[in-house]
Amino acid sequence: MADFDLGSSFIAALHKPSALLPIAKHREALLYLIETNPVTIVVGQTGSGKTTQIPQFLEQAGWCGDGKIIAVTQPRRVAATTVAVRVAEEYGCELGKEVGYSIRFEDVTSAATRIKFLTDGLLIREALVDPLLSRYSIIMVDEAHERSISTDILLGLLKKIMKRRPELRVIISSATLQAEDFLKFFSPQSDDQPSDQNGKGQTGSIISLEGRTYPIDVLYLEIPTEDYVEKAVSTVFEIHTKEGDGDILVFLTGREEIDNAIQAISERIDQLHPRAQSILALPLYAGLSTEQQMYVFEEAPENTRKVILSTNIAEASVTIDGIVYVVDSGFVKLRAFDPRTGIESLTATPVSKAAASQRAGRAGRTRPGKCFRLYTEDNFQALPDANVPEIQRTNLAPFVLQLKALGIDNVVRFNYLTPPPAELLIKATELLFSLRALDEYAKLTRPLGTRMVELSVEPMMAKTLLTASSFGCLSEILTIAAMTSLGGSVWIQRDGEKKQMESARRKFAADEGDHLTLLNVYQTFVTKGKKEARFCHDNHINFKAMTRAVSIRGQLKRYLERFGIAVDESLSASSAAAGKGESIRRCLTTGYFAHAAKMQFDGTFRNVEGGTILYAHPSSLMFNRKADWVIFHEVMDTGNKIFIRDITKIEKNWLLEYASDFYQLKS
DNA sequence: GAGCACTGC
Numbered sequence: 001m002a003d004f005d006l007g008s009s010f011i012a013a014l015h016k017p018s019a020l021l022p023i024a025k026h027r028e029a030l031l032y033l034i035e036t037n038p039v040t041i042v043v044g045q046t047g048s049g050k051t052t053q054i055p056q057f058l059e060q061a062g063w064c065g066d067g068k069i070i071a072v073t074q075p076r077r078v079a080a081t082t083v084a085v086r087v088a089e090e091y092g093c094e095l096g097k098e099v100g101y102s103i104r105f106e107d108v109t110s111a112a113t114r115i116k117f118l119t120d121g122l123l124i125r126e127a128l129v130d131p132l133l134s135r136y137s138i139i140m141v142d143e144a145h146e147r148s149i150s151t152d153i154l155l156g157l158l159k160k161i162m163k164r165r166p167e168l169r170v171i172i173s174s175a176t177l178q179a180e181d182f183l184k185f186f187s188p189q190s191d192d193q194p195s196d197q198n199g200k201g202q203t204g205s206i207i208s209l210e211g212r213t214y215p216i217d218v219l220y221l222e223i224p225t226e227d228y229v230e231k232a233v234s235t236v237f238e239i240h241t242k243e244g245d246g247d248i249l250v251f252l253t254g255r256e257e258i259d260n261a262i263q264a265i266s267e268r269i270d271q272l273h274p275r276a277q278s279i280l281a282l283p284l285y286a287g288l289s290t291e292q293q294m295y296v297f298e299e300a301p302e303n304t305r306k307v308i309l310s311t312n313i314a315e316a317s318v319t320i321d322g323i324v325y326v327v328d329s330g331f332v333k334l335r336a337f338d339p340r341t342g343i344e345s346l347t348a349t350p351v352s353k354a355a356a357s358q359r360a361g362r363a364g365r366t367r368p369g370k371c372f373r374l375y376t377e378d379n380f381q382a383l384p385d386a387n388v389p390e391i392q393r394t395n396l397a398p399f400v401l402q403l404k405a406l407g408i409d410n411v412v413r414f415n416y417l418t419p420p421p422a423e424l425l426i427k428a429t430e431l432l433f434s435l436r437a438l439d440e441y442a443k444l445t446r447p448l449g450t451r452m453v454e455l456s457v458e459p460m461m462a463k464t465l466l467t468a469s470s471f472g473c474l475s476e477i478l479t480i481a482a483m484t485s486l487g488g489s490v491w492i493q494r495d496g497e498k499k500q501m502e503s504a505r506r507k508f509a510a511d512e513g514d515h516l517t518l519l520n521v522y523q524t525f526v527t528k529g530k531k532e533a534r535f536c537h538d539n540h541i542n543f544k545a546m547t548r549a550v551s552i553r554g555q556l557k558r559y560l561e562r563f564g565i566a567v568d569e570s571l572s573a574s575s576a577a578a579g580k581g582e583s584i585r586r587c588l589t590t591g592y593f594a595h596a597a598k599m600q601f602d603g604t605f606r607n608v609e610g611g612t613i614l615y616a617h618p619s620s621l622m623f624n625r626k627a628d629w630v631i632f633h634e635v636m637d638t639g640n641k642i643f644i645r646d647i648t649k650i651e652k653n654w655l656l657e658y659a660s661d662f663y664q665l666k667s
Numbered sequence: 668g669a670g671c672a673c674t675g676c
Binding site: 104121 | 669673676
């Protein structure tokens with residue numbers, strides 16, 4: 001270890017970020033720009049105060065006359081709530097009065113609300129009811145540079161709405177220099193129809209606000225590393241022995257790498273000088289329970305340096321104070337969807353320049369910091385400027401449905417900031433057609449298609465829900481829909497308790513497969529478990545996830561009742577055992593026929609075309625049970641194998657019974 | 668017998 005010299009293996013970057021300027025200085029300029037331009041793009045670093053200050057400036061300047069509201073959208077729920085809390089404090093009002101927020105399951109606003117923080121996904125849903133978003137005088141889209149699919153769709157909608165509402169003001173806030181792209185998107189020239197608006201052809205302006213961050217030294221490797229996990233560990237020790245005080249944040253790609261790194265660190269701690277400062281290595285990833293995540297926020301014990309090994313969650317979603325050193329592997333796991341096979345992949349990919357600087361910025365929040373990039377400066381220069389926008393690599397079926405409901409019949413010609421590949425749109429349209437959500441003219445069907453839009457679950461489950469009452473199992477499918485939408489976070493594995501978790505899980509197992517098992521878990525939770533945390537802890541179940549399932553189920557039930565579909569809960573307590581299994585499995589087939597597979601003698605599965613080898617995910621009951629035909633909720637390629645999750649046995653002839661034309665097309 | 672980054676309605 002001693003032969004590793006920090007000074008010789010890392011070299012300094014040429015450019016250093018400049019210092020600070022408070023936003024108040026720009027107040028008049030901002031208000032003028034917003035007054036005179038339909039679109040204003042605000043480029044601001046973290047700590048510039050754009051999110052908290054701009055809405056208050058606007059409110060004071062009179063933009064809430066005539067009962068109009070200022071909306072500020074965020075890509076994440078926590079951001080919407082925490083920023084609202086802070087602005088309400090600064091404004092001097094009770095949360096939910098003049099300043100409020102609205103996210104799924106929580107509407108903390110009132111008739112008095114003038115500044116409203118909400119997720120961008122929720123604002124899109126508001127547009128389903130109020131297509132011109134007429135309640136709002138100003139809509140500020142925050143963190144637009146993240147390019148989440150909801151942000152992109154919202155921007156497209158806003159461009160359309162602005163043509164009908166010239167008085168509407170749109171503010172786009174972005175942390176990096178994608179400002180020109182946003183400006184170009186909103187300028188008339190980028191339209192299909194030529195426009196000669198005020199001769200200048202300009203509808204917007206860009207303003208830059210500097211942030212209140214500290215300088216960060218960025219260091220690169222001189223020669224690339226073969227093994228960034230090992231290099232991350234050795235760099236942690238180099239920092240620990242050669243640099244001053246301050247906690248270390250290491251960016252890796254996933255749970256496995258993080259566990260390995262922590263193992264390696266704990267093995268090497270013994271080699272430290274007995275009187276030297278010690279190291280406390282902590283993992284951080286979304287799959288941990290809330291309690292496990294809280295450790296990273298606690299102060300390290302005396303004479304101990306905290307080292308947090310994290311996934312991308314620490315890049316934007318979670319902020320930890322006291323980080324002085326960042327170690328960046330340069331990789332991130334990115335989800336992508338292959339429209340040809342319909343299979344999602346989740347593989348480690350090099351980060352973008354924007355993401356790398358976001359990671360580096362995590363070092364300079366409380367004092368000057370250092371960022372060690374585990375790649376060369378040439379590697380960095382070769383990185384793409386920004387990540388591929390989500391809209392270009394995701395299953396678009398839910399969004400095509402939403403666009404149709406918003407009156408955008410031709411989804412190919414919609415105003416996209418960056419258009420998705422045609423194959424993604426075609427695949428989404430085909431699926432929606434096979435589910436009968438779209439007719440042969442690709443128009444939304446009534447009532448099935450329009451109802452599927454309203455249900456906040458993915459299209460295949462929405463279809464399943466809407467056929468459930470004809471199978472007499474609506475109550476059960478409601479539960480299954482809520483449980484599957486948790487995305488595999490039902491079980492919690494605590495350190496060294498793998499066996500215990502497995503046996504806890506077996507207690508709920510149903511022969512028919514994972515969907516009925518999930519149903520058992522939920523029904524035991526609400527009856528025997530009395531919806532209590534104690535029950536969850538004893539059974540290795542994620543309490544937070546179960547609470548969420550209860551909320552989701554309630555919301556779905558309310559939607560169905562609004563459609564006039566009654567939910568009979570009277571028999572639900574005994575349903576799984578009472579011979580409803582077959583109805584439930586048949587019903588699932590009406591939505592998931594496109595996700596069918598046949599088990600082979602060796603226990604692997606083949607998709608219907610027969611070309612793709614699928615493996616039951618180890619979290620599935622079907623991992624070690626016999627079956628013939630099955631349907632599954634999800635399929636994912638992790639680079640090694642293609643896994644299917646949430647699997648249930650069905651009969652082959654049900655596929656023909658409920659999706660004959662789909663399977664005739666296939667063969 | 669072996670594993671899923673993150674977010675949202």
